[in-house]
Amino acid sequence: MGKTQLIKPRIREILSRELPGELIQMLPKHWVQIGDVLILPLRPELEPHKHQIAEVYAQVLGVKTVLRKGRIGGEFRETNYELLYGNDAITVHVENGIKYKLDVARIMFSPANVKERVRMAKVAKPGELVVDMFAGIGHLSLPMAVHGKARVIAIEKSPYTFRFLVENIELNRVQDRMTAYNIDNRDFPGEDIADRVLMGYVGKTHEFIPKALSIAKEGAVIHYHNTVPERLMPREPFETFRRIAREHGYEVEKLNELVIKRYAPGVWHVVVDVRVFKK
């Protein structure tokens, strides 16, 4: 699991011999571990000692690579971490019985989304067809194929991320029911086929609602993610979804709504489960 932990006395002990006392207080007390890669938040004051600090964390925690925490951005949701220790951020992370192979330096894997990955494993039903429009490395749809025994079409536009998606399908032995496409989901030709559509993307997800509706079968469920300013909640993001759906001749029913995590100050990442019907 991607986990947050408390600083180990051993780290403090080793670094106390090497760094000025006031810096010891600033050592990161929390970090995220994905497979055998560590993501460490470091204050600017620690900059001159960052490599030395990273090496001690790596040795005490037994990881091969340490990255400095950065921001996730852009269409492909790529990370921009700084490599502090080691040279290889490709790892296999195991969560909820699923093997996720990824390059932690370039592909996002949010520990805060774990509840949603576990929930998707439970909502999927054997034999139903799920179309994952923003598959990434299979974050949400691998659990649906592995635990839910659903059939999955996973669409991922980034060629680099797609390589891991394909590997993960094999690693988790779901080749018989999960197929991956390295295309922009707007170019996916399937219409009226999915029992369930995953829209695991934030920021501009509303732009993809018409495509999701055309992929969905009558009565299908769409899991619609987006980021929402707190002042617009709880109206949004459902209201925008319903408005766009109605403009395209669909009626919608809200089944469920969950806050996944705080995305930025005053902004939340929310998922709404919506059933869609043609008018």
Ligand SMILES: C[S@@+](CC[C@H](N)C(=O)[O-])C[C@H]1O[C@@H](n2cnc3c(N)ncnc32)[C@H](O)[C@@H]1O
């Ligand atoms: C946030 S990540 C996926 C995470 C996963 N769905 C989850 O919620 O944990 C979104 C992925 O969508 C991909 N993507 C962005 N635009 C796309 C498009 N138009 N078609 C297909 N994939 C796209 C990005 O490359 C990225 O890997």
